[in-house]
Amino acid sequence: MPLVRIDLSSTASPKxxxxxxxxxxxxMITVAKVPADDKFQIVTGHAADELVFPREGYLGINYTDGIIFIQVTWNAGRSTEVKKAFYRKIADDLHAKASVRKQDVFINLVDVSPENWSFGNGEMQYAPKQ
Structure with missing residues (x-):
C-alpha cells in the first residue's frame, strides 16, 4: 500500500x-514487510531551483545538489526500530550501488490509517470491517 515519491535533480541519469x-x-519488502508487487512510485526530476534545502546544512548534515528526497506514505503501525532499519538500508544501498552520499538521502515517512487508500474503482479496499 505504500505510495513513494522520489524527487531528485533533473540531471540524474535514468540508471x-x-x-x-x-x-x-x-x-520496503525486506525491512518493512510490504507485500510483493505493491510498488506505486512517482519519480520526478527537478531543476536546481526546485529542490530547496539548507545550503549551510541542518542538524550537522551538509547536503549537495545530489540530494534525493524520498517520501513514503504507508499504513501506520511499524515500530521505530523498523523505521530506523528502513532508513539505514536505503542510505547504505544507495551509497553502495550508486555512490550516493548518505548525507544526501532525505527520507520522510507518512503514516496513515488503512481507510485512507483507494487503489481504483472509487472503492476503499481497506475499509474497516463492520
Whole structure:
C-alpha cells in the first residue's frame, strides 16, 4: 500500500533513477514487510531551483545538489526500530550501488490509517470491517 515519491535533480541519469526506485522497493519488502508487487512510485526530476534545502546544512548534515528526497506514505503501525532499519538500508544501498552520499538521502515517512487508500474503482479496499 505504500505510495513513494522520489524527487531528485533533473540531471540524474535514468540508471540512478531506476536504482533509487529499486533500492526503496527492496527496503520496503525486506525491512518493512510490504507485500510483493505493491510498488506505486512517482519519480520526478527537478531543476536546481526546485529542490530547496539548507545550503549551510541542518542538524550537522551538509547536503549537495545530489540530494534525493524520498517520501513514503504507508499504513501506520511499524515500530521505530523498523523505521530506523528502513532508513539505514536505503542510505547504505544507495551509497553502495550508486555512490550516493548518505548525507544526501532525505527520507520522510507518512503514516496513515488503512481507510485512507483507494487503489481504483472509487472503492476503499481497506475499509474497516463492520
Amino acid at each position: 540512478l533513477r531506476q536504482t533509487v526506485s529499486d533500492v526503496v522497493y527492496d527496503a
